Amino acid sequence: MDPRPAFAKPGSKSPWNWVCRIVVAVLLVASAGVGLVISLVPLLDHGSTLRASAQHEGALATSSSGGFRDSHRTLEKRKLQVLGVNADESAGGGLLKQYTSFAKYALESSNSSDPLPLPLVAPIGERSLLSIPLITIIGVQKGGTTNLRRNLLTHPLVTGMPNEVHFFDQDPDIYPKLGHWQGDGREKELSPGAIGRILSEYAKTCLEEGKPKKKPAWHKNVAAMSSGVIVESSPRYILSPIAPYRMRMVLPRAKLVVVLRDPTDRYFSQLRMVMCKTEPDPGYMSLEEQISTHFHPPGQAKGYIKRAEAAYNPYGERCRGENATSADLWNCFKAMATHNPLHRGLYADQLERWFRVYDKSQILVIDSAEMFVNFTETVAVVAEWAGLPEHEFEYDKHEFKGACRDKIRYHNQPDFFADGGRYVGKKKRACLLSVD
Numbered sequence: 001m002d003p004r005p006a007f008a009k010p011g012s013k014s015p016w017n018w019v020c021r022i023v024v025a026v027l028l029v030a031s032a033g034v035g036l037v038i039s040l041v042p043l044l045d046h047g048s049t050l051r052a053s054a055q056h057e058g059a060l061a062t063s064s065s066g067g068f069r070d071s072h073r074t075l076e077k078r079k080l081q082v083l084g085v086n087a088d089e090s091a092g093g094g095l096l097k098q099y100t101s102f103a104k105y106a107l108e109s110s111n112s113s114d115p116l117p118l119p120l121v122a123p124i125g126e127r128s129l130l131s132i133p134l135i136t137i138i139g140v141q142k143g144g145t146t147n148l149r150r151n152l153l154t155h156p157l158v159t160g161m162p163n164e165v166h167f168f169d170q171d172p173d174i175y176p177k178l179g180h181w182q183g184d185g186r187e188k189e190l191s192p193g194a195i196g197r198i199l200s201e202y203a204k205t206c207l208e209e210g211k212p213k214k215k216p217a218w219h220k221n222v223a224a225m226s227s228g229v230i231v232e233s234s235p236r237y238i239l240s241p242i243a244p245y246r247m248r249m250v251l252p253r254a255k256l257v258v259v260l261r262d263p264t265d266r267y268f269s270q271l272r273m274v275m276c277k278t279e280p281d282p283g284y285m286s287l288e289e290q291i292s293t294h295f296h297p298p299g300q301a302k303g304y305i306k307r308a309e310a311a312y313n314p315y316g317e318r319c320r321g322e323n324a325t326s327a328d329l330w331n332c333f334k335a336m337a338t339h340n341p342l343h344r345g346l347y348a349d350q351l352e353r354w355f356r357v358y359d360k361s362q363i364l365v366i367d368s369a370e371m372f373v374n375f376t377e378t379v380a381v382v383a384e385w386a387g388l389p390e391h392e393f394e395y396d397k398h399e400f401k402g403a404c405r406d407k408i409r410y411h412n413q414p415d416f417f418a419d420g421g422r423y424v425g426k427k428k429r430a431c432l433l434s435v436d
């Protein structure tokens, strides 16, 4: 029996043979080393990868080029993959689906009673894929809406439109000029093409330039639109007689959130907001004029309410949409301007208008007093109601600066806020609903 190993061929002891063996051994060791290094790189370099990614995000937040959007989209995809979601197949955790146009989505939406994913579309004339909101916070002003929106944005799948785009309560030219606008079925007359064009404009509001100081945050949001689920907050919508009809025409499946605040607290919060402004809006009245025109002077709540009732009848048929033209609804909106702080607190007529147009299951009403006490729980309720995947919200105080009680500039009425922020009239702690 040959005692040599089977692989050894006769004559294998030649010097060349040994040289070959050594070369092969060196190559094997070297390739194993390279393999090991390759597999360790992500671990060894994790810190610097994170740093680079953070720098990248920082750069993205300040850049505004198209390339920036694309790279942010890649980042967002990675974020979704970390969450175990394949961004290509089910963008936005399955809540979004790519369509070739908003008109296609409108057609599918009108032919189906099933829940549909939101459309992800490149609006007319744009390259970026954008969507329409999953959640729209429609009011009320000073209800804590900014903070609610801000906290919803901390959900990993959520991104925001610029705050307060007010698409449905202004710029009447975007909408078709219907003679009558009852909102009771007229919306069905709009073709999918017409709806698609309006939705395209609506989605484009995500791309609007913000005020310079807000630009980075806005652009970050804009870039994330491609894979995120959008939350819009425009607290004036609830007040607008025309907004529910317009919105229903193009967003029959909308999910609307209303945060109601004690009307008196809301009123004084608005008054404080005006008083704390350092500069009046350009082309608008002075702060003093605004305060004396829109709010009731101390001790004159009764006259103020009477005048407001005369100027606007919130329960009148016309302002509720019955047999109203779009011009009627627009005029009702304008009539509210003078006594706006009072009208904003008359919630019943506002809600009634929205409930005439949308099913109650589509409107979530929240009590802000409850929200202020249990903030994260409330945010989680809103997220769950809207169908977002579960997420543990941590309170983000970013936007909550509190009332500007210390900064009030309205010196002509030093007693206005003597009592911890509430207006003090002739009677101690007089408030709008109990005075006189």
Ligand SMILES: Nc1ncnc2c1ncn2[C@@H]1O[C@H](COP(=O)(O)OS(=O)(=O)O)[C@@H](OP(=O)(O)O)[C@H]1O
Pocket: 140, 141, 142, 143, 144, 145, 146, 147, 235, 265, 268, 269, 270, 272, 273, 371, 372, 373, 375, 400, 401, 402, 403, 404
């Ligand atoms: N967590 C929490 N706790 C208590 N109060 C809170 C909270 N978050 C927001 N707020 C109060 O909400 C008011 C601002 O509401 P909005 O963001 O809706 O205002 S706005 O319509 O956007 O101008 C404003 O009310 P006032 O302070 O009374 O003016 C905020 O202080």
